[in-house]
Amino acid sequence: MTPRLRTGLLLAPAALWLLAMLVLPLVVVLVFSFGERAAAGGYSAAFTLENFANLGTRWAAFKNTLMLAPVGTFLCLLIAYPLAYYLAVKADRKWRTLLLILVIVPFWTSILIRSYAWIYLLGGQGIPRLFDSLGLGNPRLINTPFAVLTGIVYGYLPLMVFPIFVSLERLDKRLLEASADLGSPPWRSFLQVTLPLSMPGVATGCMLVFILLMGEFLIPAMLGGGKVFFVGNALVDLFLQSRNWPFGAAVAVALVVIMLVTVTGYMRATRKWSGGRDDVSLM
């Protein structure tokens, strides 16, 4: 068996899988997006650009997604970085594993159940009532962008914490000694050494969270109460409720294109920032 053949055989299952599960569905979606809705719902073959022309009617969903996905990613980063830093650098080694497990524990329960918990917490019987009893007014929390962002940060935090934790954990502590030795006080060592060297982890975490957020539909559906909906919710609606498959396919294609553009731009930017280093892994 030639090495070439062996490589081919080893790659074949994965290639077939990708072809059947990714490429083919994408082609189907692309074909559907140019079709027409059949009278009873579903797809009827045609070639029209009408679906794409109608994308504007779903502008609110795109706007929400494109606003809340980056903001949610950024909030995750803001909370995850200090947490990861504490876990990787400051925490006692004895406790580190336990603390790490605590970060993962929420993942052991379905996001559905956890979101229900948030519905209660943010709803009339939860935090607003607590505020009310303290005489701080009765803020409306549930079904607001704030509620959706809270759910997002809560649900996606571990995905941001872990890559950053790994990059901080791998950081050679001697580099910080070298920095101190060369006259840099601790806070400046953090800015000049720790932060830049943890950027691969930050980049990975941001990518993971951002890409998954772009397709999110559960959290907006539950905590946004139909008022703060994402593209994902529009897709659920179009495919499952109004059964307008071609329009749904067009929305999906538009989302994929937006993701490709933003992610490519982001990767370009990080590569430029990292000065063409080949040891910076983005994903």
Add this chain to the structure above:
Amino acid sequence: MAAGRVTQVDDSPIAELRGTTKRFGSVVAARNLNLAIRPGEFLSFLGPSGCGKTTALRMLAGFETPSEGAVFLDGRQMNDVPAHRRPVNMVFQHYALFPHLTVAENISYGLRQRRPKPSKAQIDAAVERALETMRLPGFGPRRIWEMSGGQQQRVALARAIVNEPKVLLLDEPMAALDKKLRHDMQIELQTLQRQLGITFVLVTHDQEEALSMSDRICIMRDGEIAQVGSPRDLYDRPTSRYVADFVGKSNFFDGRIERLDGSTAKLVGPGGTIFVGHANEGLGSDQPATASLRPEQISLTRDAGGLPVTVVNRIFLGEHTEYLVRNPDLGPFLVLASRQAEAGTHNFEPGETGYASWREGAALILSKD
């Protein structure tokens, strides 16, 4: 060899450890260290791993705080001064170069931490000079991972010396280099030290490295200073069996001091063999002691006279030949014969018999242990 260099012997020490002890939990890494480092000298801490030499260096750098005693730099007590405010720089064992910065950015790192910040022109000029000194001209824009091990070490040196520290600390800087490169680097370091006039403090476990480069060596054992002295002192006048064994090779024969005459002792060894030589302080007559005899002080001949021995093994070392010989009373010991001394005769073969002898007074009488 070093005589011309140590001209400031009378000056107050540039760095000093005074009764310095460092404990990590219940482990004592360094115990009551007392050492004054002179301005402009090349001093090495030498010892096996775990002897406390790195701890001593790290206390000078400010990475460890003494549990007891004090660290002085340039006359100032430094115990509570953090590493980033100390007038010393370090070359780390694995260089610890910043992987996200270029060679030039690595070298200028220390200058860029200064407040007020030097101008870009000043920094660039200093970096250029440092690159020149380390024979790395034009390497400034390179990335660290594009450099070979030897080049990385030069960058690490440049990054330290560009700051003109009062003391340059070197933590096993040659450990990661291959033997040939290590030798070249030793010469280069020595030249650099003379050229810059900066005090160098080196930590190493390689006795050859310490002997060839240092003005003085501080030999450490189990967290304590065993002996401080010039390489020649340590070689010729070790004060303990440990030092005699660590600096160069030596044969040790246990016995009893029969007579002590001033500083000269006569020791009766196994089988009544007599060893005469300089005795260490604190030794008394009729006391068990050890005679140390360097292999090169013993000559091996075929002419009867001296101690009859059988050659067990022979190792050709180029200029020298090392024989392992055995005497029924003394057991096995080493003899080093120079090619010159053997001129005209042929080498001893394993199994051959001969006679070992040494000049009276060649031995050193040390306390047992």
